[in-house]
Amino acid sequence: MTNKEVVLEAKGITKRFPGVLANDKVDFDLHKGEIHALLGENGAGKSTLMNVLYGLYKADAGEVRVEGKIMELHSPKDAIKHGIGMVHQHFMLIPVFTVTENIMLGAETDHRAASNENPLVKLDRREVAQKVRDLSHQYGLDVDPEAIVGDLPVGIQQRVEIVKALYRKANILILDEPTAVLTPQEAEDLFRIMHELTAQGVSIIFITHKLKEVLKVADRITVMRSGRVVGTTTPQESTEQSLAEMMVGREVILTVQKGPAKPAETVLTVVDLHVKDMRGLHAVRGVSFEVRAGEVVGIAGVQGNGQTELAEALTGLRHIESGRFFLAGKDLTGKPPRVITEAGLANIPEDRQRHGLVLSYSVADNMMLCDYYQPRFSKGVIIQQNLVDANAARLIKEYDVRTPSAFVATGKLSGGNQQKVIVARELSRPVKLVVASQPTRGLDVGSIEYIHKEIIAMRDRGVAVLLISAELDEIMSLSDRIVVMYRGQIVAEVDRKDATREQLGLWMAGVHETA
Amino acid sequence: MDLRRFGFILLIIIVLFGLVVFIGQVKSPPIVIITSMMATTIAVATPLTLGALAGVFCERAGVVNIGIEGMMLSSAFFGWLSAIYMFHVFGFPVGVSIWTGVLFAILSGMLMGLLLAVLSITYKVDQIIGGTVINILAVGLTGFLNRQLFFGRGSVFGGNVPNSPGVLPTLHVPVTEIFSPLCHSAECLQVVTSINKVFDQKPVAISAILLVFIAHYILFYTRWGLRARAVGEHPKAADTVGINVFKMRYASVIIGGGLAGLAGAYFTIESVPSFEPLLTNGRGFISLAAMIFGNWTPIGAWTAALVFGASQALNINMQLFRDVIPPQLAILQQSYVVGLIPYILTMIILTGIIGRTTPPAADGVPYEK
Numbered sequence: 011m012t013n014k015e016v017v018l019e020a021k022g023i024t025k026r027f028p029g030v031l032a033n034d035k036v037d038f039d040l041h042k043g044e045i046h047a048l049l050g051e052n053g054a055g056k057s058t059l060m061n062v063l064y065g066l067y068k069a070d071a072g073e074v075r076v077e078g079k080i081m082e083l084h085s086p087k088d089a090i091k092h093g094i095g096m097v098h099q100h101f102m103l104i105p106v107f108t109v110t111e112n113i114m115l116g117a118e119t120d121h122r123a124a125s126n127e128n129p130l131v132k133l134d135r136r137e138v139a140q141k142v143r144d145l146s147h148q149y150g151l152d153v154d155p156e157a158i159v160g161d162l163p164v165g166i167q168q169r170v171e172i173v174k175a176l177y178r179k180a181n182i183l184i185l186d187e188p189t190a191v192l193t194p195q196e197a198e199d200l201f202r203i204m205h206e207l208t209a210q211g212v213s214i215i216f217i218t219h220k221l222k223e224v225l226k227v228a229d230r231i232t233v234m235r236s237g238r239v240v241g242t243t244t245p246q247e248s249t250e251q252s253l254a255e256m257m258v259g260r261e262v263i264l265t266v267q268k269g270p271a272k273p274a275e276t277v278l279t280v281v282d283l284h285v286k287d288m289r290g291l292h293a294v295r296g297v298s299f300e301v302r303a304g305e306v307v308g309i310a311g312v313q314g315n316g317q318t319e320l321a322e323a324l325t326g327l328r329h330i331e332s333g334r335f336f337l338a339g340k341d342l343t344g345k346p347p348r349v350i351t352e353a354g355l356a357n358i359p360e361d362r363q364r365h366g367l368v369l370s371y372s373v374a375d376n377m378m379l380c381d382y383y384q385p386r387f388s389k390g391v392i393i394q395q396n397l398v399d400a401n402a403a404r405l406i407k408e409y410d411v412r413t414p415s416a417f418v419a420t421g422k423l424s425g426g427n428q429q430k431v432i433v434a435r436e437l438s439r440p441v442k443l444v445v446a447s448q449p450t451r452g453l454d455v456g457s458i459e460y461i462h463k464e465i466i467a468m469r470d471r472g473v474a475v476l477l478i479s480a481e482l483d484e485i486m487s488l489s490d491r492i493v494v495m496y497r498g499q500i501v502a503e504v505d506r507k508d509a510t511r512e513q514l515g516l517w518m519a520g521v522h523e524t525a
Numbered sequence: 526m527d528l529r530r531f532g533f534i535l536l537i538i539i540v541l542f543g544l545v546v547f548i549g550q551v552k553s554p555p556i557v558i559i560t561s562m563m564a565t566t567i568a569v570a571t572p573l574t575l576g577a578l579a580g581v582f583c584e585r586a587g588v589v590n591i592g593i594e595g596m597m598l599s600s601a602f603f604g605w606l607s608a609i610y611m612f613h614v615f616g617f618p619v620g621v622s623i624w625t626g627v628l629f630a631i632l633s634g635m636l637m638g639l640l641l642a643v644l645s646i647t648y649k650v651d652q653i654i655g656g657t658v659i660n661i662l663a664v665g666l667t668g669f670l671n672r673q674l675f676f677g678r679g680s681v682f683g684g685n686v687p688n689s690p691g692v693l694p695t696l697h698v699p700v701t702e703i704f705s706p707l708c709h710s711a712e713c714l715q716v717v718t719s720i721n722k723v724f725d726q727k728p729v730a731i732s733a734i735l736l737v738f739i740a741h742y743i744l745f746y747t748r749w750g751l752r753a754r755a756v757g758e759h760p761k762a763a764d765t766v767g768i769n770v771f772k773m774r775y776a777s778v779i780i781g782g783g784l785a786g787l788a789g790a791y792f793t794i795e796s797v798p799s800f801e802p803l804l805t806n807g808r809g810f811i812s813l814a815a816m817i818f819g820n821w822t823p824i825g826a827w828t829a830a831l832v833f834g835a836s837q838a839l840n841i842n843m844q845l846f847r848d849v850i851p852p853q854l855a856i857l858q859q860s861y862v863v864g865l866i867p868y869i870l871t872m873i874i875l876t877g878i879i880g881r882t883t884p885p886a887a888d889g890v891p892y893e894k
Contacts, residue, residue, distance in 0.1 A: 066765075087767035102762035104755055105886070115755050116766030118748040129749040174766075 015042040017213050023072035032058040034237040045214045047228035051454030055237040056217050064096045065089040095175025096184040105160030110139045113174045145176050150206050165196035184215045193312045194515035201227050221250040258455050268466045271490040273302040277443050277474035283333035285323045293319035295498040306475040308489030316498035317478045321447045325357045326350040354442035358449050366432040369421030374402035376420045377435045409434035426457030447478040496520045534828050541835045549846045560719035562838045570834025571730040575788035576812025577826035579781040586777030587757035589652040589889040592659030593785050594809025596637040600789030602667040604630025605800045612690035622690040627790045634786020635779050642778040649891035668802045689798035698724035729795045740823040753777050757885035760892040770892045814871045820882045836867040
């Protein structure tokens with residue numbers, strides 16, 4: 011399948027940002043018809059390299075060759091002209107436009123024989139729609155050109171992005187973390203499409219940090235770490251373990267080490283909870299479950315199936331329409347967050363930057379946000395700075411927060427360290443229940459390892475843990491029991507040892523046993 | 526623009542027209558009242574229509590424009606001023622002077638648009654502040670220049686405000702000439718001549734209606750429109766397909782300014798040949814209401830502008846029929862009561878009787894590359 015014709019070659023790419031060397035003499039090449047995975051942690055320089063290839067950044071040094079010829083890339087326009095297409099992690103689609111309109115945007119007259127520069131040229135929606143239909147048949151993409159993009163599921167939106175690139179005659183596709191937003195089944199579909207594309211001569215750069223996927227679909231794998239290429243290998247020559255070590259630069263424990271759970275008394279009881287989302291639609295529709303001390307209950311589900319609203323309701327941030335919930339026997343329905351926090355709830359919120367931290371506050375201040383008013387930190391209304399500093403110093407050490415000092419604005423830290431600040435604050439208090447929403451989203455392998463260890467440590471100390479995650483791997487490796495949410499309802503509940511990825515994936519997609 | 530909204534608009538217009546017909550029937554036949562109401566509605570809706578179009582262009586591309594009021598006011602002044610200068614100082618004939626006035630009104634609107642664009646697109650000033658700057662600047666500048674140029678020490682006109690060369694002529698559409706030979710009765714002739722009044726409008730009013738449809742075509746059927754809307758919905762997406770977000774936004778805001786400028790010309794060159802401070806009297810803001818009511822579409826905004834136009838037509842007709850207002854409706858004899866109607870309608874409409882509208886997603890958000 012892979013032959014040796016090089017379609018894209020980057021040599022000695024160096025890109026410097028103030029204070030950071032994002033790419034340091036990076037070499038990369040792509041063969042015709044191959045899937046070349048680019049693997050690396052956050053901040054390893056993958057995105058910088060791709061943005062250079064796509065013309066969004068200008069490299070300080072180095073050259074890019076497309077089919078042997080040196081290319082000057084000043085803007086995405088140049089990249090598009092040379093047949094490079096990119097599917098961004100956050101889709102670059104306009105939700106209120108139709109599929110056709112999104113695809114023709116910026117290339118409105120490309121389907122005609124002669125290009126037309128007149129800004130008032132009439133749009134040929136019908137002709138372009140036909141072209142979209144043809145492309146979608148050719149590569150097995152199944153996209154309806156008349157649909158409004160905002161109405162389409164995420165997996166289909168991604169296909170629209172792919173058609174958009176193909177419509178611009180891309181023969182080199184850059185897929186940036188394409189599986190981050192997909193269900194396991196949608197990811198399978200994507201891999202099928204990727205193989206269909208390469209079979210027809212398209213070359214793909216597949217950016218990811220998921221090791222399993224790389225081993226499954228890539229022809230070659232290049233690993234990056236702190237701005238440099240560590241090496242290039244193939245799936246045949248590598249294992250998850252070896253790739254993880256290349257990424258992190260040290261030995262990594264990929265599987266969470268944990269003993270059997272020793273569930274004790276019930277800590278959290280949720281009874282027939284109904285919650286509306288921001289638009290006033292019913293997001294959580296009659297959810298009931300229990301979490302016991304000393305166990306991790308994982309809530310699996312594709313994002314947007316009510317998990318966010320459930321977590322917000324339990325932490326007192328969202329109005330509960332009906333139903334009740336109890337923490338250690340105490341009815342906390344409709345109570346304000348402070349009462350819930352004092353009752354023993356630790357909250358690791360989904361959006362750490364918006365709901366977990368005050369980014370402009372120092373690390374020390376963020377570490378006392380939950381109980382600054384208590385004697386731990388305050389005498390009456392006066393905050394005792396020495397107590398705050400001592401607390402920060404202790405937590406920074408204990409939770410291994412990498413920060414220049416306790417007085418740095420938290421926004422300046424890396425994502426992993428920001429999350430550690432939250433974890434330190436929440437888990438250092440005497441709590442009975444931890445609600446952790448997407449606790450490792452966007453973090454690198456090292457930080458994930460650390461946070462997983464902390465969660466299991468809490469469990470072993472007899473704390474109840476409610477884990478909400480869209481990452482099936484995370485749910486599988488941490489949970490003792492798994493609950494699947496689909497469209498605001500619990501569609502399945504299984505013991506960890508009876509759960510399989512395939513079955514969970516089907517439940518997450520709303521498919522029930524047909525037996 | 527959905528059916529519900531059209532129905533709502535139709536209902537209000539029928540109620541307003543019906544009220545005038547009911548009161549005025551003792552003086553004039555209904556057909557005369559209705560056609561004259563229609564003619565007035567179209568004429569007085571002109572600045573609102575153009576102002577709303579200005580808003581549609583700016584906001585579709587992602588720039589909130591609350592400075593339409595100020596853009597109208599300053600172009601009303603500068604259009605009028607340049608017509609006077611052309612006529613009295615440079616001695617050009619009336620027609621040339623008036624049309625130069627229109628041109629300068631549009632240009633000064635575009636200049637104000639450019640100012641808003643520089644503030645909000647290049648310097649990323651909060652767009653509400655940017656628009657407020659324009660509104661305040663326009664009030665100050667026109668008031669100051671109005672005083673200084675005509676009454677100031679050593680002013681060109683030595684303390685007298687000279688007569689403006691006049692207003693734009695009404696364009697006659699020969700409805701009567703064509704259809705009157707078909708008539709065999711006096712009633713028929715009256716109907717035809719009454720209907721003719723609806724079509725006899727002035728140039729800015731006619732161009733406003735044409736511009737509604739031109740704007741609709743441009744925004745929804747051309748490459749430029751697709752790109753402008755993309756920039757207002759998701760500028761980053763537009764950027765990644767090679768569209769220059771800044772250029773598109775600049776162009777849209779300046780076009781919007783030009784449309785607001787034409788609205789300014791309506792006040793001092795088409796409607797009356799004079800200027801007084803603050804003469805736009807909130808119409809820029811009512812335009813914004815019309816734009817929102819019309820869900821950021823040209824045709825929707827126009828129909829909303831017609832509602833406000835109709836309520837002003839009611840206001841005017843109430844004064845004509847003041848002496849025949851029946852005693853149980855005596856409250857309508859108070860001119861301030863009917864004068865309030867357009868503003869009350871704005872409030873009712875904006876407080877959501879018409880349901881939810883959706884602004885462009887990136888409306889008011891500066892683009893950071």
